[in-house]
Amino acid sequence: MAAEITRVFDLLKYSLEKPKQEFVNGKIHGKWVNYSTAEFCDAVDYLSRGLIKVGMAKGGRVAVMSHNRPEWNIADFAANQIGAYQIPLYPTLAEHDIKFILKDAEVSIIFVADQDLYEKIKPCADEVNPNIKIYSFSEVNGVDNWKVLTDSGKSATDINLDDYKSKVSGEDILTLIYTSGTTGTPKGVMLTHKNLVSNFLNSLVIIPEGGKKGLSFLPLSHIFERMIIYLYLYNRTDVYYAESMETIVADIQHVKPNLFSTVPRLLEKVYDKIMEKGKSLTGIKKNIFFWSVALAEQYTIDAGAWYNFKLSIARKLVFKKWQEALGGEIVVIVSGGAALNPRLARIFWAAGMPVFEGYGLTETSPVITVNRMGGTMFGTVGEVITGVEVKIAPDGEVLTRGHQVMKGYYNRPDLTKEAIDEDGWFHTGDIGELIDGRFLKITDRKKEMFKTAGGKYIAPQMLENKYKESIFIEQIMVLGENRKFPSALIVPNFETLKTWAGRKGINFTNHAELIKNDLVLTKYNEEIEALSIGFGKWEQVKRFALLPTEWSIIGGELTPKLSLKRKIITEKNIDIIEKIYKDAESYKAPN
Known part of the structure; x- marks a missing residue:
């Protein structure tokens, strides 16, 4: 027993x-x-x-x-x-x-x-x-x-x-x-103890059969990875810690994991590198590569026989190499900490490496909801795990109750009272909706939404996640509270940008010089315009500024789980932001 x-x-x-x-x-x-x-x-x-x-x-x-x-x-x-x-x-x-x-x-x-x-x-x-x-x-x-x-x-x-x-x-x-x-x-x-034990026992749904070797590289200091390790031990999954992000490729090849947990940004980086290699191909190989990617973008879990036949060809010719790049033995990848682009999720699923996106906070031990085999909807963070309740408040905030909710904030009963109401509901601070009454979709942080001068509400995370589909964009922050229109600060993916600049014959000596080039600015304008389709005119980013240095934890612009510290980023770039709006004083806001 x-x-x-x-x-x-x-x-x-x-x-x-x-x-x-x-x-x-x-x-x-x-x-x-x-x-x-x-x-x-x-x-x-x-x-x-x-x-x-x-x-x-x-x-x-x-x-x-x-x-x-x-x-x-x-x-x-x-x-x-x-x-x-x-x-x-x-x-x-x-x-x-x-x-x-x-x-x-x-x-x-x-x-x-x-x-x-x-x-x-x-x-x-x-x-x-x-x-x-x-x-x-x-x-x-x-x-x-x-x-x-x-x-x-x-x-x-x-x-x-x-x-x-x-x-x-x-x-x-x-x-x-x-x-x-x-x-x-x-x-x-x-x-x-009960918070964590209940959470890992009821999160077992994310590990399918065959999940016997897990690689870990997200920091154990964060409750997401720590709970995952407890879950691995409960599932009798062998635990392997990668040495660092610099050695991750070699470590993956050594371990050949069945499982790992990640944040979306790392999957985006993997995808961007694969796409760069695809662009360097020629002739029929290049055609097959991009045919496979286009096919993957259409992936649905209940696709028909004809689609699955074409997908089997794509997997043999293209996606098998993607699998090998991640060790060749992946059964499932668990993603959390930030929103996963649905397009990226479809592509990884099509490539034979299912990504289960989940949702939670430190205060909820952390898992509230998660996608799983037999219960996945792209663009959502899945269904609640057993023992957890979720409801949407009248203002759209996600509330949750159950075994996962913290005991409180240490030495701060005042903050605990603010976060957990008299009925035991924890107020997450996230805005979301329940799709089909089952699948939770997070649209933004309550505190990060803002109003333009025209009174229109903007959900910056939703816009940022879409714009990050561009392989030219490494980081982006959408802003514009009480302004005529939304704008953005963009940190380019300099590896991709330099390759593109080389093909265009653009000469530069450093990042600061490169981002001032007219051809570069035109390219980024095209990227933003193309990805703005589908958003209301009042939501679309109308002006932007390129920045020469990546935001980092050490620099103070990111939290340890890589969330944007918007206030700090704004303060550090206030002159640039003011210039964006000064240069556009004659701009008329859309209806």
Whole structure:
């Protein structure tokens, strides 16, 4: 009989029922490190005892700042099975956010990955509380390695972990996750064992038969990827961590995963690179390539026999190579964190690599809805998972209720009251609709919608997702609150643009010079006009500015999950924005 799972750490006992040699694996400094189930569970227990020996107990606070690697999970389980709160810290966090979190969460122990992250967090920790203990996963000069704790715990046979585990219930807090948000101070989201256990048990619908090897590269600091890893363990899926985005191609070829989770932008990049290769083909090969892509754009799950016959040819001649580029063994890809372009979803499905788009927030553990085999509608984020309710408020906001809703915001009962009403409905801040009463479609963030000077409502995300279909556009932000018309700031896909510029004989010495070229500006105007078809005249972007530098987390323009920090982007580019509208003062807004 399988172990009952009511707390996250129950996954370990469950996993020991069917142990394996490659349980959790990671590529660190160019080498694969493999933990068998027994080795992993032993390391967790040793670390738990080591933590207890240095004073950690139920309600204690353990932070982890590390890239994805098996030790991240070991530290997570070691903390949560003795009832301590685990606090993930994004490696890309700004110093002021690190200080705020360490102080607000009252962290007493931090695990860091390596020298770079130690040097980043040490000054912050010293300023907040010099008594915070720091341990490293990799060897760092002058810093205690995490194995100091495991070695200490290994000999601490007098500590009975069952006594500690028995005091942890499903209602107890598992983790505090601080949402960076697009504005304001981070908020600590309190998620319980029950939140996460219920979420991964009911998200099992996304893993079809054959999902036995999962590759992970999205940050574990985000609840989406963390829940996915718990789900993999429950499904007895082997976990492999890619070393970095720079090594992802080689890591995929080594692992040959059946599953991975991603954000839409990464799928867009894969698609853009494939399309660039397609454009470099000649003759009949080029014709077959673009015939296959055009066919894929028409894909429907219940297509007829004639379409499926043509698709089988396209898969043999073209899409088999796409599959091989992603390891050749993909069963399903799970996409979240942002809206997936329906056209892109159709193409990947047609290529034999189904993409299940889901929806949720940190505050909802995270999954609320997800597409799945036998229940997928392109352009939506799927149906609710078991135990979850969704309804649409009169103003269009998506509300949800169920086992997935957080306990509240740490130290902020005022914000908790704002977010969760008296009937238990969590207000997501997203605008959406239910298609056929089943499939949820998200149209925009409530706070990001704006009115033009003419009183027309604009949903910027919907426009941005459409414009990003252009292989020439890397990033885009639509704006225009209280202005005559919407405009946009655009960061070009410089790899694609440079290739195009070379074919056109355009000379340039840097990005700033390239984006001022008249032919380039004309090209982007054509791209925007072509993709504006289908939107109302008042919604269409009428003016734009090209920017020479990509927005980034480090630059402060993006959140750790790659959402736009609109206020910051606006402030940094206010002069450019003012010039857009000054140059168009004579422009008459459309009706």
